[in-house]
Amino acid sequence: MTTTTTAPGRSTDEPARPDVIRVVGARVNNLRDVDVEIPKRRLTVFTGVSGSGKSSLVFDTVAAESQRLINETYSAFLQGFMPTLARPDVDVLEGLTTAIIVDQKRMGADPRSTVGTATDANAMLRILFSRLGRPHIGSAQAFSFNVASVSGAGAVTSTKGGQTVKERKTFSITGGMCPRCEGRGAVNDIDLTQLYDAEKSLAEGALTVPGYSMDGWYGRIFAGAGFDMDLPVGKFSKAKLTDLLHGEARKIKVEGINLTFEGVIPRLRKSVLSKDVDALQPHVRAFVERAVRFSTCPECDGTRLTAAARSSTIGGVSIADACAMQISDLATWVAGLDEPSVAPLLASLRGTLESFGEIGLGYLSLDRAAGTLSGGEAQRTKMVRHLGSALTDVTYVFDEPTTGLHPHDIQRMNALLLRLRDKGNTVLVVEHKPETIVVADHVVDLGPGAGTGGGRVCFEGDVDGLRTSGTVTGRHLEDRARLKESVRTARGGLEIRGASEHNLRDVDVDLPLGVLVVVTGVAGSGKSSLVHGSLRGREGVVVVDQTPVRGSRRSNPATYTGVLEPIRKAFAKANGVKPALFSANSEGACPSCNGAGVVYTDLAMMAGVATTCELCEGRRFSDDVLAYTFGGRDISEVLAMPVAEAAAFFSTGEARLPAAQAVLGHLVDVGLGYVGLGQPLTTLSGGECQRLKLATHLGERGGVVVLDEPTTGLHLADVEQLLALLDRLVDAGKSLVVIEHHQAVMAHADWVVDLGPGAGHDGGRVVFEGTPAELVRTRSTLTGQHLAAYVGA
Known part of the structure; x- marks a missing residue:
């Protein structure tokens, strides 16, 4: 597949080469007319400091255009059900093959x-x-x-021999869905006192469920359904209250319009409780957490299946038992089945289950909810589909596949990437870990800096060439952290007693306070279960993990950290106007796009498109607001600055703003200096979200901070900066508990807790606790052996 747009002064007439993917003039995000040739059927690693443009080149240019061209082969009707992909800003893309993206979403x-x-x-x-x-x-x-049992009967009219015959027909579908929980494995109990205020009438806003405003259609619907809008709900008759809360859906006519009335609870179950709680808007999620209690379904005991489905067994094992097994155990059970009539099926199932083990996910179970997987686990689960695929000459695109992997597991991941390559596929990997960079056939290093300081190709070639290239990545490729000569002395400890969540085996451990504690172990050994299960919710403990930052596409680092507030006030004071004018969500918003910067157009059956607003040209503010300046810049120019540039802007001269500079300094400290101040939060990676959350806690003193793999997404050169930040946090009085696999962080720790020895039921025990030096000296665990090799001991 080829896509070409001629750019003035640039030659695009070179003949296409079948052995490379040719990119000419890529300008997506911060890319600066990037030209690169990526060899096909090879493993190519893209590296560079965070924010240098790796994802912009690989995901937003190569993979996005491949998917867009494939989508265009479908009918307009089918395209309406596919995600909208705009054409990347690039002059030439040649040699594209089908791209399969295996990301961490x-x-x-x-x-x-x-x-x-x-x-x-x-x-x-x-x-x-x-x-x-x-x-x-x-x-x-x-x-x-996912299939409910359904049965029915009715009269069917048919023609037989020229005569019309009426016959009674019955049908039935036998499904496995538990009728009580509808296949979810959990039921919910609703606290009725949280749904309404008994002392208020409906017109006064008695219903406290989000979205039930009596000013709109709901007020008309309830009135049309026969409810007294001015009578306090507490004085409703029992029948009326039951109808209000539990009424079945029924058609009513309001002001000549046909509408549907449905009780509050049935509608709540359909519109809110049928969704994942974590995916809800913050105010709706807060209501659900306050009003609803979730518990295991008593009818199916959490298996999601009917009693009939659970009663059918093979050798005494039901399908519910099989799905609850650790996958490595399930693979052993399936391997013991010998039935010629289903031999091909057994072979395929064995291959799939063995792939889980090869990819380091043998500790999971098939009934594990997909939404509970970490980013790294989700990515590796997606890989399982492709390991046994017969497809060849496909472009596989991976986003840091070593995320969440212990050094012991990275070797297996490398072998899988090479296996995909050896089947005749092109494998593109965005990666920072040197263990994966060194197995690449070809390396593309972007930089030299982040944001506006990056976007260029600094090096193309093999690994040996990278080592001598003098680029930031080349200089740091062989970096190895040293063990600390001395460690801090603890001032007390956090007791954990009898921890038994998931695979933990009554773990007793004391985590020292006032020092840097690293909890490590192979993937699935129980690190997160121990730390999150035992520390989350304790007084004085702040958990900074990689879950997405809550917010809409209008949210950005400026709004999340609160730095926009002093900036708005400074603009208002300097120009003698209201601060609300400098909010794109308030009075200052562009009237055409309402402050979104883009206009969304619905094309009915075809995919909708988002186009830059013609009135504000994507700046989000009205023209009269953009006429106001502070320090020579308008508000849109300030929000377009990278964090590091904004920190410098607010530190000196007439734009000096200490309140803003302090917060921006924290963002720079956590390695987010390249992120745009007004960049939508929805575009941030998991590692960037974690560092953004961490920045909001930097100004606080004392307390215990839990970090979950803070090196995720960090370049080799940035890890040293992270270690310095961790030291500053401890020296400021905080106690740090860090879940981490990176050997540099382990070597820098004051105390290490190693879980294992394996994953799943082979782990769940503390196999070592002590200083890094002791761990290296004893080499008693897998972690100790890898750390000793890393520091050269």
């Missing part, structure tokens, strides 16, 4: 989405049990928690 957050359903392992198990399970209860869908 959270998998389907639907409660019915599990590891098994995401990888087709569940589908194969259902067929297996429908063939071999005893007693036989039906087809494969009888074992599916």
Whole structure:
């Protein structure tokens, strides 16, 4: 596939080469007319400091254009159901093949989405049990928690021999969905006192459920349904209150318009409780957490399946038992089955389950909710689909596949990447870990800096050439941290007793206070279960993890950190106007796009498009607001600055603003100097979100801060800056507990807690606790052996 746009002064007439993907003049985001040739059927690693343009080149240019061109081969009707992909800003893209993106985005957050359903392992198990399970209860869908049992009967008119015949027909579908929880494995109890204020009438806003405003259609619907709008809800008759809360959907006519009335609770279950709680808007999520209590379904005991589906077994094992097994154990059980009638199915299922083990996910179970997987686990779960694929000459695109992996597991990941390459595929990897960079056939190093200081190709070639190239990555490729000569002395400890969440085995451990504690171990050994399960929610403990920062596409680092407030006030004071004018969500918003900067156009059956607002040209503010300046810049120019530039802008001269400079300094300290002050939060990676949250806590004194893999997304050169930041936090009086695999952080710790020895039920124990020097000296664990090799001991 080829896409070309001629640019003045640039030659695009070179003949296409079948052995490379040729990029000419890429200008997506911060890329500066990047020209690069990527060899096909090779493993190419893209590296560079955070924000240098790696993802812009790989994901937003190469992969995005490949997917866009494939989508264009479908009908306009089908395109309406596909994600909208704009054409990248690039002059020439030649030699593209089908791109499969394996990223770290959270998998389907639907409660019915599990590891098994995401990888087709569940589908194969259902067929297996429908063939071999005893007693036989039906087809494969009888074992599916996504299919409900349905039956019905009715008269059917047909013509036979020229005569009209009426016959009574019946039908039934046997599904496996638990009727009580509808296949979710959990039920919810609603606190009625949180739904309404008994002392108020409906007109006075008695309903406290988000979205139930009586000023709009809801007020008309309730009045049309026969409710007294001025009578306090507490004085409703029992029948009226039951109708208000539990009424079934029914048609009513309001002012000549046909509408539907439905009780508050049924509508709440459909519109809110059917979704993943973490995916809800903040105010709706707060209501749900306050008003709803979730518990395991008593009818199916959390298995999501009917009693019939659970009763059918193979060798005493039901499908619910199989899905609850650790995948490594399930693979052993399947390997022991010998039935010629389903031999091809068993071979395919064995291959899928073995892939989980090869990729370091053997500790999961098939019934694990997909929404609970970490970014790294989600990415590796997606990989399972592709390891056994017969497709060749495909471009696989990976986003830091070593995220969340122990050094021991990185070797297996490298082998899998090379296996995909050896099948004749092009493998593109965005990565910072030197262990993966060194196995590449080809390296593209972007930089030299981040944001506006990057966007250029600093080096193209093999790994040996990178080592001698003099680039930032080349200079730091062989960096190795040293063990500390002396460690800090603890001032007390956090007791954890009898920790047994997930695979933990009654763990007792004391985490020292006032020092840097690193909790490590192979993937699935129980690190997160120990730290998050035992420390989250304790008084004085702040957990800074990689979950997405809550907010809409209008939210940005300026609004999240609160730095926009002093900036708005400074603009207002300097120009003698109201601060509200300098908010794109308030009075200063562009009247055409309402402060979004883009205009969204719905094209009915075709994919909608987002175009830059013609009136404000993407600046989000009205022209009269942009006429006001502070320090020679208008508000849109300030929000377009990278954080580091903004910090310098507000530190001196007439624009000096200490309140803003302090917050921006914290963002620079955590390595986010390249991020735009007005950049939407929805564009930040998990590692960037974590560092953004950390920046908001830097000004606080004391307390315990928990960090979950803070090196995620950090370049080799940035890790040293992170270590200095961790030292500053401890020296300021904080106690740090860091879940981490990076050997440089382990070597820099004052105290190490190593869990293992393996993953899943082979882990869950503390196999070492002490100083890094002791861990290296004893070499008693996998972590100790890898750390000793890293520091050269």
